[in-house]
Amino acid sequence: MIPFNKPFLTGNESLYILRAHENGVLSGDGPFTKYCQEWLEVKTGAHKSLITHSCTAALEMAALLLDIQCGDEVIMPSYTFVSTANAFVLRGAVPVFVDIRQDTLNINERLIEAAVTPRTRAIVPVHYAGVACEMDAIMKIAHRYGLAVIEDAAQGVMSTYKGRALGSIGDMGCFSFHETKNVISGEGGALLVNNLKFAERAEMIREKGTNRSQFFRGQVDKYTWVDVGSSYLPGEIIAAFLWAQLQEADNITNSRMAVWAAYHEAFECLEMQGHVKRPSLPNNCQHNAHMYYLLLNNLEERTAFISAMKSLDIHCVFHYVPLHSAPYGLKKGRTKGDLLITADLSDRLVRLPLWIGIRAQQERVIEAVINFFQK
Numbered sequence: 590m591i592p593f594n595k596p597f598l599t600g601n602e603s604l605y606i607l608r609a610h611e612n613g614v615l616s617g618d619g620p621f622t623k624y625c626q627e628w629l630e631v632k633t634g635a636h637k638s639l640i641t642h643s644c645t646a647a648l649e650m651a652a653l654l655l656d657i658q659c660g661d662e663v664i665m666p667s668y669t670f671v672s673t674a675n676a677f678v679l680r681g682a683v684p685v686f687v688d689i690r691q692d693t694l695n696i697n698e699r700l701i702e703a704a705v706t707p708r709t710r711a712i713v714p715v716h717y718a719g720v721a722c723e724m725d726a727i728m729k730i731a732h733r734y735g736l737a738v739i740e741d742a743a744q745g746v747m748s749t750y751k752g753r754a755l756g757s758i759g760d761m762g763c764f765s766f767h768e769t770k771n772v773i774s775g776e777g778g779a780l781l782v783n784n785l786k787f788a789e790r791a792e793m794i795r796e797k798g799t800n801r802s803q804f805f806r807g808q809v810d811k812y813t814w815v816d817v818g819s820s821y822l823p824g825e826i827i828a829a830f831l832w833a834q835l836q837e838a839d840n841i842t843n844s845r846m847a848v849w850a851a852y853h854e855a856f857e858c859l860e861m862q863g864h865v866k867r868p869s870l871p872n873n874c875q876h877n878a879h880m881y882y883l884l885l886n887n888l889e890e891r892t893a894f895i896s897a898m899k900s901l902d903i904h905c906v907f908h909y910v911p912l913h914s915a916p917y918g919l920k921k922g923r924t925k926g927d928l929l930i931t932a933d934l935s936d937r938l939v940r941l942p943l944w945i946g947i948r949a950q951q952e953r954v955i956e957a958v959i960n961f962f963q964k
């Protein structure tokens with residue numbers, strides 16, 4: 590069986606975990622946490638980075654930092670993972686879903702302004718497949734209406750938009766290091782704080798609403814309860830694992846790019862024959878080969894495709910059920926306009942296996958895909 594995903598290990602993870610054990614610091618914010626956060630700050634240019642249990646946790650922190658209140662509205666695509674919406678629904682907010690672009694499957698920036706109301710507090714662009722949203726246009730709308738921008742850059746670690754790291758452009762950005770992402774720690778994530786006004790409070794919210802970080806820096810003489818908060822920091826074992834991965838992040842990206850490029854080149858003929866549409870990449874963006882997907886002609890064809898691949902022991906998968914049509918999305922969310930492109934593309938998209946080490950078997954996948962359309 591060629592699996593859809595296979596986590597990549599650099600080989601240093603267990604060594605660093607042993608070192609964390611030797612350091613005698615197993616709770617959060619030890620040396621490995623600092624290495625990871627410094628690396629993320631240098632690599633992305635973010636003012637501050639805080640590693641978390643997950644991207645979900647980072648999104649929840651962002652919602653707390655914005656003081657999102659019951660009835661506030663947050664504009665986002667419907668074509669995304671549940672956490673993008675849930676983080677705000679937890680605070681009583683209403684996700685307002687707008688349609689995506691035909692080319693990148695990212696939020697259509699031209700539809701955002703019409704969704705703004707007096708209750709709107711934030712825009713949450715999701716960089717699908719690690720390909721950037723049109724951030725200049727989105728930031729301009731946010732400034733015009735005084736809205737915050739929280740980038741869901743769960744899939745965008747190591748990607749850039751006009752030379753700037755995804756996650757470093759909005760007020761805050763959220764990364765995921767989940768096993769299914771490019772750089773991993775099993776479960777894991779990070780909050781990037783770009784707007785200085787959120788930096789100090791972000792530390793407190795992450796540390797159960799205390800000023801513990803200030804205490805350890807000697808800025809206050811006792812540490813106490815100062816704000817709302819929760820436990821959003823991972824222990825040093827996770828940080829040690831993540832540090833091994835971050836050190837190899839460039840190599841991980843390059844290896845994935847080679848797999849992505851081989852698919853892209855092989856399927857050019859299928860696109861020219863009108864069988865599939867391959868991913869589109871805007872000129873000003875560098876992606877990270879998080880995902881290789883194809884858009885087929887309709888849902889029936891995709892169902893047949895996935896089962897044909899399965900019969901050849903190749904695991905291909907579809908992606909999101911649009912949130913606006915999910916049971917809880919119907920209850921908690923609102924749409925602005927018809928989400929026709931979301932409904933259409935989500936039915937037709939299929940993701941192919943992409944992981945480091947697949948190269949030896951990739952020809953088998955390519956051949957199977959080409960045969961499916963040419964039989």
Ligand SMILES: *Cc1c(COP(=O)(O)O)cnc(C)c1O
Nearest residue numbers: 643644645670672743765767778
């Ligand atoms: C993976 C993902 C998340 C959630 O990440 P976790 O680290 O698993 O919480 C959120 N948003 C998007 C777009 C994702 O792809």
